[in-house]
Amino acid sequence: MTGADAAPLRIDVITIFPAYFSVLEVSLLGKARERGLVDVRVHDLRNWTEDVHRTVDDSPYGGGPGMLMRPEPWGKAIDEVAGGAPQEAEGRALDDVAGASSPPRLVIPTPSGRLFTQQDAVAWAQDERLVFAPARYEGIDARVAADASRRMPVEEVSIGDYVLAGGEAAVVVMIEAIARLLPGFMGNAESPxxxxxxxxxxxxxxxxxxxxxxxxxxxxxxVPEVLLSGDHAAVARWREEAARRRTAQYRPDLLD
Ligand SMILES: C[S@@+](CC[C@H](N)C(=O)[O-])C[C@H]1O[C@@H](n2cnc3c(N)ncnc32)[C@H](O)[C@@H]1O
Structure with missing residues (x-):
C-alpha cells in the first residue's frame, strides 16, 4: 500500500526510447515525483543487447510484414529490473516465488491484450512495484510474456481499439491513470x-x-437551474439522472 507516509510506488519502464518519458516530469505527476509519492525509473533496453549495432529486432518466423522484438534483450532486462532469475523460478508456482520476495507486476501494452480499465488503475495503485515493457515494431516475441509469467504477474493490456506506432504513449496513459489515484496526488480527495x-x-x-x-x-x-439551487439532494439526483442519460448515449455497454 502506498501513501504519504508509505514507500513510494516504484515504476520501472524498459524502452528503446527513454527520452519519450520526459513527459512524466511535468504537471502533477512531476510534482508527485518530487514529493516522493512515485519513483519512476526509465531504462534503455539497448543496454541489454550484446552486438555492436545494439539490435533489438528480427524478422518474424512464418513470414509476414514488419519486424519483431527479440526475446534475449527483453529477458535480460526484465530479469535485472524485476529481479528473479529464470533458473531460480523454474518448476516453482508463482505463489512460491512471490512469497520469497514479492515480484513486481509486469505490464506489457499491446493492442491484442485485454482492455486496461479504471479498475486496473485502482488495483495497480495499491502495488509496491510496476514494470512496464512498451514495444516498437510489431511487438515482442510471445515467449517473453510466457517466460516472465512463470515468476511474476504479467498483464498484457490494450488502452483502446486502435493501433499506435509504439507502446510508450500507452505506458504514459496508464502511469497517469494509476499515479493520480495515489493518496496525496490530488488536492481534492473527493475527485477520484x-x-x-x-x-x-x-x-x-x-x-x-x-x-x-x-x-x-x-x-x-x-446552466441547469437545479445546479444553482443550493439543494444538495436535488443536485445529486440531477447528476445521477444526467450520468445515466449520458452513459446510455455514449457507452450503453456500461449499463449492461
Ligand atoms: C504497431 S504496434 C504492434 C501491433 C501488433 N502487430 C498488432 O497488430 O496487434 C507496436 C506496439 O505499440 C503498442 N501499442 C499499439 N497499439 C496499442 C494499444 N491500443 N494499446 C496498447 N499498446 C499499443 C504495443 O506496445 C505494440 O507492441
Missing part, C-alpha cells in the same frame, strides 16, 4: 470517488454528468 468509471454505492460505473462553472449564462446557454 465521484468521476467516470468509478462504481457508485449501487455498483454502477457510469460516465460523469455534464459539469458547468461561472458564468451562469454564456452565449445564450444557461
Amino acid at each position: 470517488v465521484t468521476e467516470s468509471f468509478t462504481p457508485d454505492a449501487g455498483g454502477a460505473a457510469l460516465l460523469e454528468a455534464p459539469a458547468y462553472t461561472r458564468p451562469a449564462s454564456w452565449r445564450g446557454l444557461d
Whole structure:
C-alpha cells in the first residue's frame, strides 16, 4: 500500500526510447515525483543487447510484414529490473516465488491484450512495484510474456481499439491513470470517488454528468437551474439522472 507516509510506488519502464518519458516530469505527476509519492525509473533496453549495432529486432518466423522484438534483450532486462532469475523460478508456482520476495507486476501494452480499465488503475495503485515493457515494431516475441509469467504477474493490456506506432504513449496513459489515484496526488480527495468509471454505492460505473462553472449564462446557454439551487439532494439526483442519460448515449455497454 502506498501513501504519504508509505514507500513510494516504484515504476520501472524498459524502452528503446527513454527520452519519450520526459513527459512524466511535468504537471502533477512531476510534482508527485518530487514529493516522493512515485519513483519512476526509465531504462534503455539497448543496454541489454550484446552486438555492436545494439539490435533489438528480427524478422518474424512464418513470414509476414514488419519486424519483431527479440526475446534475449527483453529477458535480460526484465530479469535485472524485476529481479528473479529464470533458473531460480523454474518448476516453482508463482505463489512460491512471490512469497520469497514479492515480484513486481509486469505490464506489457499491446493492442491484442485485454482492455486496461479504471479498475486496473485502482488495483495497480495499491502495488509496491510496476514494470512496464512498451514495444516498437510489431511487438515482442510471445515467449517473453510466457517466460516472465512463470515468476511474476504479467498483464498484457490494450488502452483502446486502435493501433499506435509504439507502446510508450500507452505506458504514459496508464502511469497517469494509476499515479493520480495515489493518496496525496490530488488536492481534492473527493475527485477520484465521484468521476467516470468509478462504481457508485449501487455498483454502477457510469460516465460523469455534464459539469458547468461561472458564468451562469454564456452565449445564450444557461446552466441547469437545479445546479444553482443550493439543494444538495436535488443536485445529486440531477447528476445521477444526467450520468445515466449520458452513459446510455455514449457507452450503453456500461449499463449492461
Ligand atoms: C504497431 S504496434 C504492434 C501491433 C501488433 N502487430 C498488432 O497488430 O496487434 C507496436 C506496439 O505499440 C503498442 N501499442 C499499439 N497499439 C496499442 C494499444 N491500443 N494499446 C496498447 N499498446 C499499443 C504495443 O506496445 C505494440 O507492441
